[in-house]
Amino acid sequence: MSISLPPSTKNNIEKLQPTGWLRYFSFSLDHKVIGIQYLVCGFIFYLIGGLLAGAIRIELTSPISDFMPREVYNQVLTLHGTIMIFLWIVPVVNGAFGNYLIPFYVGARDMAFPRLNAVAFWLIPPAGLLLISSYFINGAAQSGWTAYPPLSITTPAAGQIIWIISVLLLGGSSIFGGINFIATILKLRRPGLKLMQLPMYCWAMLGTSILVVLSTPVLAGTLILLSFDIVAHTGFFNPSLGGNVIVYQHLFWFYSHPAVYIMVLPAFGLVSEILPVHSRKPLFGYTTMVYSIMAIVALGLVVWAHHMFTSGTPPWMRLFFTIATAFIAVPTGIKFFNWVATLWGGRISLNSAILFSCGFIVNFVLGGITGVALAQVPFDVHVHDTYFVVAHFHYIVYGGSVFVIFSSIYHWYPKFTGKMLNEKIGKLHFAITFIGFNLCFAPQHWLGLNGMPRRVAEYDPQFAFVNQLSSIGALLMALSTLPFLWNVLYSIFKGEESGDNPWKALTPEWLTTSPPPVENWIGEAPLVTEPYGYGEKQARKASSKPNSDQ
Amino acid sequence: MTTVSPINKQSNELTAHKEEHADHRLFGLITFLIADGMTFAGFFAAYLTFKAVNPLLPDAVYELELPLPTLNTILLLVSSATFHKAGKALEKSNSKKCQYWLLITASLGIAFLISQMFEYFTLPFGLTDNLYASTFYALTGFHGLHVTLGAIMICIVWWQSRSPGGRVTASNRFPLEAAELYWHFVDGIWVVLFIILYLL
Numbered sequence: 001m002s003i004s005l006p007p008s009t010k011n012n013i014e015k016l017q018p019t020g021w022l023r024y025f026s027f028s029l030d031h032k033v034i035g036i037q038y039l040v041c042g043f044i045f046y047l048i049g050g051l052l053a054g055a056i057r058i059e060l061t062s063p064i065s066d067f068m069p070r071e072v073y074n075q076v077l078t079l080h081g082t083i084m085i086f087l088w089i090v091p092v093v094n095g096a097f098g099n100y101l102i103p104f105y106v107g108a109r110d111m112a113f114p115r116l117n118a119v120a121f122w123l124i125p126p127a128g129l130l131l132i133s134s135y136f137i138n139g140a141a142q143s144g145w146t147a148y149p150p151l152s153i154t155t156p157a158a159g160q161i162i163w164i165i166s167v168l169l170l171g172g173s174s175i176f177g178g179i180n181f182i183a184t185i186l187k188l189r190r191p192g193l194k195l196m197q198l199p200m201y202c203w204a205m206l207g208t209s210i211l212v213v214l215s216t217p218v219l220a221g222t223l224i225l226l227s228f229d230i231v232a233h234t235g236f237f238n239p240s241l242g243g244n245v246i247v248y249q250h251l252f253w254f255y256s257h258p259a260v261y262i263m264v265l266p267a268f269g270l271v272s273e274i275l276p277v278h279s280r281k282p283l284f285g286y287t288t289m290v291y292s293i294m295a296i297v298a299l300g301l302v303v304w305a306h307h308m309f310t311s312g313t314p315p316w317m318r319l320f321f322t323i324a325t326a327f328i329a330v331p332t333g334i335k336f337f338n339w340v341a342t343l344w345g346g347r348i349s350l351n352s353a354i355l356f357s358c359g360f361i362v363n364f365v366l367g368g369i370t371g372v373a374l375a376q377v378p379f380d381v382h383v384h385d386t387y388f389v390v391a392h393f394h395y396i397v398y399g400g401s402v403f404v405i406f407s408s409i410y411h412w413y414p415k416f417t418g419k420m421l422n423e424k425i426g427k428l429h430f431a432i433t434f435i436g437f438n439l440c441f442a443p444q445h446w447l448g449l450n451g452m453p454r455r456v457a458e459y460d461p462q463f464a465f466v467n468q469l470s471s472i473g474a475l476l477m478a479l480s481t482l483p484f485l486w487n488v489l490y491s492i493f494k495g496e497e498s499g500d501n502p503w504k505a506l507t508p509e510w511l512t513t514s515p516p517p518v519e520n521w522i523g524e525a526p527l528v529t530e531p532y533g534y535g536e537k538q539a540r541k542a543s544s545k546p547n548s549d550q
Numbered sequence: 551m552t553t554v555s556p557i558n559k560q561s562n563e564l565t566a567h568k569e570e571h572a573d574h575r576l577f578g579l580i581t582f583l584i585a586d587g588m589t590f591a592g593f594f595a596a597y598l599t600f601k602a603v604n605p606l607l608p609d610a611v612y613e614l615e616l617p618l619p620t621l622n623t624i625l626l627l628v629s630s631a632t633f634h635k636a637g638k639a640l641e642k643s644n645s646k647k648c649q650y651w652l653l654i655t656a657s658l659g660i661a662f663l664i665s666q667m668f669e670y671f672t673l674p675f676g677l678t679d680n681l682y683a684s685t686f687y688a689l690t691g692f693h694g695l696h697v698t699l700g701a702i703m704i705c706i707v708w709w710q711s712r713s714p715g716g717r718v719t720a721s722n723r724f725p726l727e728a729a730e731l732y733w734h735f736v737d738g739i740w741v742v743l744f745i746i747l748y749l750l
Binding site for chain 2: 112113116175178179180182183186187188213214215216217218220221222224225228232233234235236241242243244246247250251254
């Protein structure tokens with residue numbers, strides 16, 4: 001598609017084209033700027049969280065607690081979990097790509113509420129700094145990212161309260177973002193664009209935002225009650241004052257299980273955008289994909305207690321939550337087979353973007369299988385709070401979401417900057433990440449099955465060798481960041497020009513210039529009713545309507 | 551700020567594209583209220599579970615007095631009606647009448663808060679006495695915070711709907727509608743809270 005302009009508007013738009021890096025530090029209302037702000041800010045927190053992960057792995061290379069004191073170890077693992085979840089994955093898969101892509105996909109010029117959007121982003125850096133600063137005040141929170149009472153009530157209060165305030169701010173940011181996405185997708189669609197013609201990422205974001213709006217407030221309320229327990233010495237969750245810790249767990253997991261879907265559903269959507277482009281085939285089973293996203297949203301809200309099988313849950317509850325959790329495997333499996341079928345027989349160009357997407361499919365199916373296993377009560381009781389859970393979780397959020405984030409950066413970098421990333425370095429990045437990741441986390445399944453508890457700095461010496469293997473994997477993961485960073489920074493200045501549509505993609509964001517003009521479209525937004533009309537389908541359509549062009 | 555503000559501002563205010571897009575702020579507010587309602591739902595669920603699982607010792611059980619909260623319920627329900635009246639008056643561009651009803655609504659809201667405060671001072675238990683007391687204060691306090699915010703909003707809308715110079719007019723009713731929707735929501739929450747906390 002060629003873009004031509006009447007000369008008068010061209011001049012005008014060129015004048016308004018934002019220049020300079022300063023706008024990324026401003027309270028910009030442009031959804032593209034906000035998307036990049038989310039992405040870069042999230043990546044900085046990823047590096048910090050990664051350093052903390054490195055500290056954990058260094059400590060665990062030897063069975064004794066020698067690298068840091070135990071209290072510091074607890075703080076480090078709490079900060080690592082909180083930063084990676086609330087400051088890296090959630091803001092990036094939702095905020096960064098959502099803000100950048102959704103207005104393009106619905107054919108709008110901005111999000112529905114640009115000011116709210118900017119507020120939602122600008123809550124994140126202060127919340128993150130607050131969280132990290134707590135380490136220097138009186139020690140950060142020590143009770144893990146779950147902050148289970150009574151542990152969170154008995155550990156030093158200052159760090160825990162700062163942790164709560166920070167998570168409340170981030171939750172607020174997440175809710176504002178969710179409201180914005182729902183309004184944009186449902187209300188701001190270009191006239192003529194039907195819901196079932198939207199690119200899959202819109203559906204993923206709609207489902208995710210519904211989860212955010214329904215579940216995040218419950219976490220906020222729970223944390224407010226927890227802060228009362230810490231500051232005012234009420235007894236909501238304090239058994240010695242007649243409170244009930246199980247209620248906290250229920251309320252916490254009512255948010256935090258959907259939180260896993262908040263981290264991974266947008267990743268599903270992004271993969272569904274990337275695979276068709278690079279395999280030159282339509283997305284397989286669009287309709288089933290939409291229904292399975294919505295099924296995951298509905299089921300995701302009623303499976304939370306499978307995190308609590310060892311908390312004295314009654315048998316009927318165990319039965320219900322086991323069955324409900326097993327059911328989630330069905331829509332997830334549908335999506336998995338749809339991706340494989342999309343690749344099947346396609347003209348795949350094996351570039352970094354699709355390599356990371358395929359890495360995601362492999363890792364995610366492994367994490368998914370251990371997830372189904374963990375939903376079974378007898379097995380869960382055996383491996384609860386062991387490294388098996390750590391391995392499963394990281395296969396979902398790193399092997400799943402983070403691989404997709406990298407895939408998306410390779411795919412949309414030309415859109416963001418107008419430059420290509422270096423493919424050779426990209427493939428090197430993929431190889432080190434994939435090997436490092438699997439070396440780091442696959443052995444942890446074995447550790448967990450053999451009874452190594454998580455969140456403890458010391459362990460039985462018989463686990464030393466496998467832990468060292470895992471730490472070597474972590475080292476590789478850390479090293480893999482270097483070629484990526486170099487690639488991204490170098491290519492901004494010296495990268496090959498990409499042109500407007502280097503992948504010859506059909507989704508709407510590529511039907512404008514790269515990087516896009518301030519108002520997204522020059523003239524009217526194009527009406528894209530078949531975002532995945534590649535290959536055979538395109539040919540068939542052309543041959544079935546031979547007269548339409550005349 | 552950005553260099554792009556002139557063109558961006560237009561699309562943000564949704565004035566430039568008013569023919570294409572209806573105003574979505576009310577939709578956004580409804581989504582927000584659903585989220586806010588979920589916070590209350592979490593509190594209610596916690597309260598009901600505490601009640602079912604952690605029964606208090608017999609000497610700690612206290613039967614709540616009903617007259618004052620019943621009066622409070624009536625105050626809030628009437629204030630919902632008077633707010634509706636204010637909205638109707640604004641539709642007819644009768645800003646005097648609108649301000650009159652808004653003032654009554656705000657007074658009813660403030661009366662509710664005073665009455666609630668009075669109840670707090672006369673109750674025989676404090677925040678940290680036992681689980682029931684803590685939950686009672688958390689639920690009513692969180693709701694009272696919402697009423698306080700609502701009353702402030704009503705006062706702002708009242709000031710802005712003054713006849714010459716006010717920003718809330720028959721053609722710009724959104725601030726009033728938003729505050730009204732929020733106020734009805736807070737009333738609805740109170741009714742649920744009243745049933746769960748006082749009647750059950």
